Amino acid sequence: MTDTRPIPTFDDEPASAGRKLCIICSKGSLDMAYPGLILANAALGEGIETHLFFTFWGYEIINKKTMAKLQFSPVGNPASHMPTAVSGLPGMQSMATRMMKAQIEALDVPAVPEFLDMIKDAGGHLWACRMSADMMKLTQDDLYERIDGVIGATEFIEISAGAQTLFV
Amino acid sequence: MLVTIAGRQVHVNDEGFLTEFDEWDEAIAAELAADIGLTLTPEHLEVVRFVRGDYRAHGTTPTLRRVTTAGGFATKRLFELFPKKPAKKMSYVAGVPKPIGCV
Numbered sequence: 001m002t003d004t005r006p007i008p009t010f011d012d013e014p015a016s017a018g019r020k021l022c023i024i025c026s027k028g029s030l031d032m033a034y035p036g037l038i039l040a041n042a043a044l045g046e047g048i049e050t051h052l053f054f055t056f057w058g059y060e061i062i063n064k065k066t067m068a069k070l071q072f073s074p075v076g077n078p079a080s081h082m083p084t085a086v087s088g089l090p091g092m093q094s095m096a097t098r099m100m101k102a103q104i105e106a107l108d109v110p111a112v113p114e115f116l117d118m119i120k121d122a123g124g125h126l127w128a129c130r131m132s133a134d135m136m137k138l139t140q141d142d143l144y145e146r147i148d149g150v151i152g153a154t155e156f157i158e159i160s161a162g163a164q165t166l167f168v
Numbered sequence: 169m170l171v172t173i174a175g176r177q178v179h180v181n182d183e184g185f186l187t188e189f190d191e192w193d194e195a196i197a198a199e200l201a202a203d204i205g206l207t208l209t210p211e212h213l214e215v216v217r218f219v220r221g222d223y224r225a226h227g228t229t230p231t232l233r234r235v236t237t238a239g240g241f242a243t244k245r246l247f248e249l250f251p252k253k254p255a256k257k258m259s260y261v262a263g264v265p266k267p268i269g270c271v
Contacts, residue, residue: 005172005180006169006182007184008184010256045232045253045254046253108234109270110271118233121243122232122244123247
């Protein structure tokens, strides 16, 4: 039978062949943790090899002690549309964090630890920055269990060869 | 456009996705799966039935995240059953549009 109906190419699309994505996560606030995680998850769902590199404040995302407690601060953020004098009042940060977490949950977007699980289950790679670990006196035991390794900048440059790299 | 799949006339879009929810059946699913290199197993069908049920109930194709949380299928297993692009592949086989959600 010579049916000429269209069939999606999925795996063979030239634009995605051999595509690789590296995302450097350098911020430790709740609102800045999500962009990297969401893009990584989307890339993995498209069959793209994906690496996340956590450095400096980004360690908050993979530090067992902090990963579930990231905060959002309206201070110094004009996009929060809160008067500067008000945004710094006691209790404002925890209130803003609570509100943001509720909104995230309402969209069925997972909390940070579960998001990392999802990325690992989807085949993603998580790397922790060696210098940050040394500065903060942390070892791999202090970090999320499924980290692929603690690596230096040179190793990350090797891993990211040929990749599209985003700095968040 | 009108095409023949599993001996039946059905409507598909430019990419080959079914456009009429009710034109789908398991014989068509098996042929759609074969199109993209998959052999449809009962486990695939279980996922596909969830995707169709969720689409029917909510009017949108569930994202991969939703298939795991609401459907109870493990992320890892979904990547094994529908390699590389699970969300797109399962929606193709299920005869529903590609999912548009972010997570």
